[in-house]
Amino acid sequence: MATKVVEIKTLKVGKYIVLGGEASKITSLTTSSPGKHGAAKARLEAVGVFDHQKRSIVKPVNTKVDIPIIDKRVGQILSIQPTTIQLMDMENYETLDLPVPDEEDLKERLVEGGEVEYILAMGNMKIMRTKGSSR
Incomplete structure (x- = not known):
């Protein structure tokens, strides 16, 4: 698998990410502001390039994720x-x-x-x- 590791905060709508072992295109990306006792969170929704399934994750913005090399x-x-x-x-x-x-x-x-x-x-x-x- 040809992938690269980046932080969620560097991703944008229209870019690609690996979710559930599948290359997926990001359709929406929203971030919440940090609270009193926590880090900012990102909600990311994507659609599989090859299987067309919707996937979503909610993680802190500084979490590292894989992106496919296309x-x-x-x-x-x-x-x-x-x-x-x-x-x-x-x-x-x-x-x-x-x-x-x-x-x-x-x-x-x-x-x-x-x-x-x-x-x-x-x-x-x-x-x-x-x-x-x-x-």
């Missing part, structure tokens, strides 16, 4: 099957089999020979968007 790459679609898409990475020309994305509008824009952006995080891969002028 590698964004570009690939060309070689073939489209009902459940998988075969891609060729444009940097190292390696062929990969990725699952078909859940989003209907993204599914419709996928064409053989078109380029897509995909992410690689914690051993998982996912197509995020189409690139260039495909359909």
Whole structure:
């Protein structure tokens, strides 16, 4: 697992965090002011990048948490099957089999020979968007 350790107070909405062993995108982050006998607390809500589950935690703002190292790459679609898409990475020309994305509008824009952006995080891969002028 490629992760990095940071304090919760350095995180922002739209960044990524590891919650429950899954890479998740932060959707909301609120902090409370410190009380008379305690530290400030942060409430963080995130949605899993690969499994789309909502997760939340409440911790002191100086707690250390893991953030995933996300590698964004570009690939060309070689073939489209009902459940998988075969891609060729444009940097190292390696062929990969990725699952078909859940989003209907993204599914419709996928064409053989078109380029897509995909992410690689914690051993998982996912197509995020189409690139260039495909359909």
